[in-house]
Amino acid sequence: MQAIRELEILVGFPLLEYVAGTINVRPHLQIHKDSLSNYISQTGPSVLRMSGPVSRIRQFGHGQSNPTYHVTLSDGKELVLRKKPPGKILKGAHAVEREYQVLSALKKLNFPVPTCHLLCEEDHVLGTPFYVMDYIQGEVHKNPSLKMLSPSLRSSIYESMCQVLADLHSVDIEKAGLQAYGKQENFFQRQIGTWTKQFEASKTEGGDYSKMEELIQWLNANIPPENKATIVHGDFRLDNLIFEEKSSKWLSSLAVLDWELSTLGDPLADLAYNCLVYHLPPTFPNRYSQVPGFAGAQLPEGIPTEEEYVKSYMRRTGRQSIPAWNFYLTFSFFRIAAILQGVYKRSLQGNASSDRARDVGALADQMTKMALKLSKKARAIEL
DSSP states (O other): OHHHHHHHHHHTSOSTTOOTTEEOOOGGGOOOHHHHHHHHHHHSOHHHHTTOSEEEEEEEOSOOSSOEEEEEETTSOEEEEEEOOSSOOOTTTTOHHHHHHHHHHHHHTTOSOOOEEEEEOOSTTTSSOEEEEEOOOSBOOOSTTOTTSOHHHHHHHHHHHHHHHHHHHTSOHHHHTOTTSSOOSOHHHHHHHHHHHHHHHTOOTTOOOHHHHHHHHHHHHOOOOOOOOEEEOSSOOGGGEEEOOSSSSSOOEEEEOOOTTOEEEOHHHHHHHHTGGGTSOSOOSSSSOOOOOOTTSOOOTTOOOHHHHHHHHHHHHTOOEETTHHHHHHHHHHHHHHHHHHHHHHHHHHOTTOHHHHHHHHHHHHHHHHHHHHHTSOOOEEO
């Protein structure tokens, strides 16, 4: 045992009871175990109170804007805690309260999400509001090519992902009690306006934004007829799903994660965002983007083409055609470009000569160019 402890110190992470994807809690994001234990014992449900105090806390290292932690109780029960980040944040951003609301509502309808146990909206317990949910044991696939899996498993994962998205968009909003979760009209008008403001606030001195301005003008002039509003995840992609471990020929989705951007809106926004991987190149000429795509490359065996995937979704949702498919793709790239422009400006403010800032700026420009390229060609998908 002592030898293992010494090896843990040497490699920098625990070997006993190690949880994949976690790291030691970053110094500026520490949370107090005793404060969390006391809150659970006083206000938590019996299933948590009976599991004893918090014994260990680690942080998930994979890209959450809301800090996310793996929490182990003394009897071994595993939980996940998500909280708002410390410091000054924009009004309405990092709304963990909304995440808790939509997760709780969907769980009641047997949609695959973790069970939520408690929500704390006060700052005095852990510094910012947070909620606690079950930890789901399974596999998260960060690379959409699924290189290490067989063709049959690749196929089952993409089929399962498509089914979960179709199921989400088929949820009855009123039955879920989410009628007030967001406005149900003029989704794209509002979204284009929101992200345009975000982009305008993120401009930097000396930048050439003519392409982005052309893109915004095109989007506003080409909004297609509105689809019936559904629950929209906002960040629906492969690495936000947990799948069963490789135990059968069919891998079911156990849980959908990261609901920070969820709202009510046009379901085709989710579908298009989910399909951006077909339009992203396998590699980018910078170090910032770590999500390889399929554009210009041969698809791995078992992975459907974009059209096959979209048609599978259409069959599952009873949709006969998508007349303006490239609009939805163009909008998705526009939104990413606006987000990256904001990251770029913040990076410059932190360190004007940082390589990361240059990479993000270049990537934002690439996303804008991809969006404009898609906007030049009309494309419909029909069953």
